Amino acid sequence: MSFNNPLDTLYRQVIMDHYKNPRNRGVLEDENVEINMNNPTCGDRVHLTMKVEDGKIVDAKFEGEGCSISMSSASMMTQAIKGKTIEEALALSQIFSDMMQGKEYDDSVDLGDIEALQGVSKFPARIKCATLVWKAMEKGLHSQE
């Protein structure tokens, strides 16, 4: 990917920071939701564990192998959903999906570092990398409903 303007450079730094210093990497020992998901286009995988209590995501961790986009997205996603209700996390996932498809998205929600992935929408081949962990989260949370 090429990043040419200062905002792209900033976003790139945020992505690389999450890739090199992933937040919430590992496996929860007291999880009650566990999902494995592969990106069929490259074979990379993510393993997501979450602890959901009273409709709220109390904790989340991920591990896996993948490119900088998929792993930084996992780091950002786990950071963002902790403390959120299932509904809030699924709503955030919808916003992320809209953002990846280059659609208008609800910008009333503070996306924090997630915004750094915005540019991925211009690279269709990488969208599946960015959405891999979000799809895993959605699948896991739907199993709780």
Ligand code: FES
């Ligand atoms: Fe495999 Fe990105 S290249 S997840």
